[in-house]
Amino acid sequence: MIWLYVGFCAFILALLALDLGVFHRTAHVVRMKEALAWSAVWIGLGIAFVVFIFHGYEHQWFGLGSGVDTMSEPRLASDGSVIYNDGGSAAVKYLTGFVVEKSLAVDNIFVIAMIFGFLHVPAMYQHRVLFWGIVGALLMRGVMIAVGAQLITRFTWIIYVFGAFLIFTGVKMFLLRNGSANLEQNVLIRLCRKFLRITERYHGQAFTVIAGTPASHAPEVPGGPPVEDRVVASAPTGARLFTPLFLALVLVEATDLIFAVDSIPAIFAITTDPFLVFTSNVFAILGLRSLYFALAGMIDKFQYLKVALSAVLVVIGVKMMTHGKLKAWLGDNFNFWVLGVVLAILATGVVASLVSHRKRAAG
DSSP, X not given: OHHXXXXXXXXXXXXXXXXXXXXXXXXXXXXXXXXXXXXXXXXXXXXXXXXXXXXXXXXXXXXXXXXXXXXXXXXXOTTSOEEXXXXXXXXXXXXXXXXXXXXXXXXXXXXXXXXXXXXXXXXXXXXXXXXXXXXXXHXXXXXXXXXXXXXXXXXXXXXHHHHHHXXXXXXXXXXXXXXXXXXXXXXXXXXXXXXXXXXXXXXXXXXXXXXXXGGGGSOSSTTSOOOOOHHHHHSOTTOEEEOHHHHHHHHHHXXXXXXXXXHHHHHHTTOOOHHHHHHHHHHHHHTXXXXXXXXXXXXGGOTTHHHHHHHHHHHHHHHHHSHHHHHHHHOTTHHHHHHHHHHHHHHHHHHHHHHHHHHHHHO
């Protein structure tokens, strides 16, 4: 089984290397058309992976399907082995997890847009921050998934704690949907500014610069005039300084860690199979960068999206706490119905937002 994870991680790293090393080697402003095209590519890859999921679990490649899944009842296969997920059930759970994680990632976009606006991150450098932010997010989520899977396997009662937490988070998100954060008072920003020497301006797409080197005197924007940086000028030669781009990266990483606390329990409400949890999370996060550039300029149009996301969290939380009764009521395909409910809630939120925005524009 370990080689399955190694192969999958190698595949993802190859995609990321191709993305940054070939398609986005030079910093540039990502336009709407490019962002939509890349969003389609990443979402298409995530959906296409369900083909591997189906055949892998149907034929039990690398032992897939035999791992404990507390959201499924074990049964005997034709060869006498115990399995928890066949091809069909694994495919539905993967798709449900992918949709839920992708929808929750959209809420992350609202916060990232606020961070970039507060720090005045140049549009041409935002992709670099998001790229390395997502690499860090994948590592953090991998650790959190591994720990969460072990906890649920050893202490099955914890699924009710996760379910209650999701319901509480959904209700809290609904009540605070119109709130805004004051980043000037953010503890992480204050700590970084207290203990790190952060330059006054951006130095290209660098996260750090060495005082006294040509890079520390480079223009803020390629082709633009040099701008004096008092932090660089006052620092001793050879001192390492951090740029505001590094501060943006730290905030993006911290934001994803906070959102992962919500999204990881949400995927465990659908399945506790580690491979399904990990792969659906990875593919949902991979397209976050392009989705940000596609939606960042239209955030104000989706005023009811947070309401829909809060409802999704409540539904998933209820599902996690009552999965046994739901299966008895809806049958073995109850995850398919959960997927339908999630899609219906999200579609309703999007449509209601667009209709409301059109009415406001017309009035």
